[in-house]
Amino acid sequence: MSLVNEIQAMNPVYNKWYMDDGGIVGDIELLQKVWDLIKSRGPELGLHLNASKCEWSWLNPECKLPCPIRNGNVDADQIKLVPHAEIQMLGVPLGSDHFVSDFVSKKLLGRLSATVDKLVDFEDSQAATYLLRVSYSIVRAVHFMRTVPLSQWVEQAKTFDSMVRKAIEDILGCPMSDLTFAQASLTPKLGGLGLRKTVEHADLAFFASWHESQLTAHETWTPRADQPKSYLPQKQASFNFDTSMHAYLVDQAPNDREAQRLRRSAQPHACGYITATPSSEDGYDTVMKPRIFRVAVLYRLGLAVIPEPIPCPLCEQPINVFGDHATCCAKSGDLIVRHNAIRNLVDNIAAHGMLAPVMEKKGILGPTSGRRPGDVSIPLWSQGKGLAIDVAVTSPLTLSSVRLPEPCEEYAVSQKHKKYDLSFEGTEYRHGVRDLGRDQRGRPGRAPLPLSLCSKAPRPRAQLVLRPRLGPPVLHPAAHGFPVDLDSHRWPRVPRAHARCSSCQRLGTHPHHCCLSHHPIHPHHLHDSPHCHDYRT
Numbered sequence: 001m002s003l004v005n006e007i008q009a010m011n012p013v014y015n016k017w018y019m020d021d022g023g024i025v026g027d028i029e030l031l032q033k034v035w036d037l038i039k040s041r042g043p044e045l046g047l048h049l050n051a052s053k054c055e056w057s058w059l060n061p062e063c064k065l066p067c068p069i070r071n072g073n074v075d076a077d078q079i080k081l082v083p084h085a086e087i088q089m090l091g092v093p094l095g096s097d098h099f100v101s102d103f104v105s106k107k108l109l110g111r112l113s114a115t116v117d118k119l120v121d122f123e124d125s126q127a128a129t130y131l132l133r134v135s136y137s138i139v140r141a142v143h144f145m146r147t148v149p150l151s152q153w154v155e156q157a158k159t160f161d162s163m164v165r166k167a168i169e170d171i172l173g174c175p176m177s178d179l180t181f182a183q184a185s186l187t188p189k190l191g192g193l194g195l196r197k198t199v200e201h202a203d204l205a206f207f208a209s210w211h212e213s214q215l216t217a218h219e220t221w222t223p224r225a226d227q228p229k230s231y232l233p234q235k236q237a238s239f240n241f242d243t244s245m246h247a248y249l250v251d252q253a254p255n256d257r258e259a260q261r262l263r264r265s266a267q268p269h270a271c272g273y274i275t276a277t278p279s280s281e282d283g284y285d286t287v288m289k290p291r292i293f294r295v296a297v298l299y300r301l302g303l304a305v306i307p308e309p310i311p312c313p314l315c316e317q318p319i320n321v322f323g324d325h326a327t328c329c330a331k332s333g334d335l336i337v338r339h340n341a342i343r344n345l346v347d348n349i350a351a352h353g354m355l356a357p358v359m360e361k362k363g364i365l366g367p368t369s370g371r372r373p374g375d376v377s378i379p380l381w382s383q384g385k386g387l388a389i390d391v392a393v394t395s396p397l398t399l400s401s402v403r404l405p406e407p408c409e410e411y412a413v414s415q416k417h418k419k420y421d422l423s424f425e426g427t428e429y430r431h432g433v434r435d436l437g438r439d440q441r442g443r444p445g446r447a448p449l450p451l452s453l454c455s456k457a458p459r460p461r462a463q464l465v466l467r468p469r470l471g472p473p474v475l476h477p478a479a480h481g482f483p484v485d486l487d488s489h490r491w492p493r494v495p496r497a498h499a500r501c502s503s504c505q506r507l508g509t510h511p512h513h514c515c516l517s518h519h520p521i522h523p524h525h526l527h528d529s530p531h532c533h534d535y536r537t
């Protein structure tokens with residue numbers, strides 16, 4: 001630092017350092033002085049000049065003179081003369097447009113294509129999608145987005161974006177329309193896959209970086225003509241962009257179902273299965289089988305999961321190509337399997353939080369009532385009262401729900417609270433509904449309250465964070481344990497006829513419910529395996 005200050009005292013035009021990497025602009029005489037200073041004083045501070053790694057450039061592009069500073073007499077030890085058009089600092093190309101675009105091409109696109117191809121070859125679609133998002137998509141380009149004006153590398157940015165688009169299409173095994181990819185490009189929070197396009201976000205990143213650098217440098221710079229006056233951090237600017245894009249997509253939606261799908265995909269935590277690290281370190285709760293993951297993502301993006309509409313093999317109601325009915329068929333044991341899995345999870349979390357939960361508590365509405373509105377009852381919740389939590393599995397995409405702004409709250413009010421609340425008067429319980437299957441937002445003063453209250457519970461009580469989601473669909477009519485002739489119904493996911501449970505070696509859709517008690521929210525048994533988390537097809 002003292003050395004940097006001493007250089008500054010000579011009044012150079014520019015004197016900036018990043019660690020041991022410095023750039024100084026000044027006249028020849030000044031630079032010679034700086035060179036001598038660093039050479040004589042550097043070593044005692046641990047800074048040893050390596051002339052062959054230093055660069056000299058003339059700011060006058062026409063000047064072709066050699067570097068005026070000599071370092072001994074050996075040619076290999078001389079300072080490298082870099083032409084004006086090829087100047088770069090800290091990995092940022094500053095030279096001619098041609099040089100800049102070449103530079104970005106080489107650094108950004110160079111080996112990426114081969115790496116991304118390898119990703120596409122992954123058998124594990126979930127891991128491939130995850131890696132694409134966190135390691136090989138826009139994050140690769142952020143350095144250039146923040147340091148090089150997009151106008152200098154717009155072609156490379158377009159190539160990069162189409163590479164990412166092709167990769168996700170190949171991983172999911174389905175081509176996407178521009179509108180579908182526009183959704184995939186949104187942040188997962190807003191219903192996308194987090195594969196933002198560099199051409200859409202590069203300017204936002206550059207302007208944010210411009211403001212931040214100006215602040216860091218304690219200088220005042222002249223802004224570009226197209227630059228927004230006020231400063232927005234990159235994260236906020238990109239989120240604002242995505243929010244407008246999401247609104248545009250909802251606006252463009254061809255029907256109510258599509259608009260509702262887009263809105264519900266953007267509910268808090270609906271992206272959980274996209275952003276969770278697919279790791280089996282703590283069990284298999286975040287790991288999805290490739291075809292299940294693909295179907296779940298197609299469902300989220302509003303793409304067909306079966307080739308043509310078919311009647312439900314269980315109740316004869318039509319299943320559209322998006323598989324909507326399969327998520328809420330009342331005949332299928334799926335609904336019960338999922339209800340129970342979520343009920344068990346709630347119970348599990350409450351038990352870990354020492355809340356002494358009781359599942360399916362009998363006689364909650366008095367000794368005479370046979371009704372059991374509390375899937376999980378917590379005897380002492382708050383203000384001396386207990387809490388009865390009711391789990392309901394619904395779908396926001398059914399004909400009756402598709403236009404409702406809050407389909408699940410609506411369901412909770414009309415189906416649950418209306419039915420049970422009066423009966424709870426005078427009991428030791430408050431009644432809350434968790435509409436966990438599809439989506440849910442506990443609003444104070446309105447319908448369901450319970451789990452949102454949990455966050456207020458003092459530790460070590462449970463913090464239940466189950467939230468609304470347009471989650472993976474269940475397209476498995478055999479999930480309740482009796483065999484269905486899947487092949488004849490053209491379900492998109494058909495287990496092999498002689499699949500064996502790797503835990504107990506029993507064939508196919510065996511009836512034991514081990515995982516329901518041990519691994520209550522396991523995605524495999526929720527969405528694929530009938531009963532066992534080790535079930536392999």
Ligand SMILES: [Zn+2]
Binds near residue numbers: 312313315316330332
């Ligand atoms: Zn059905």
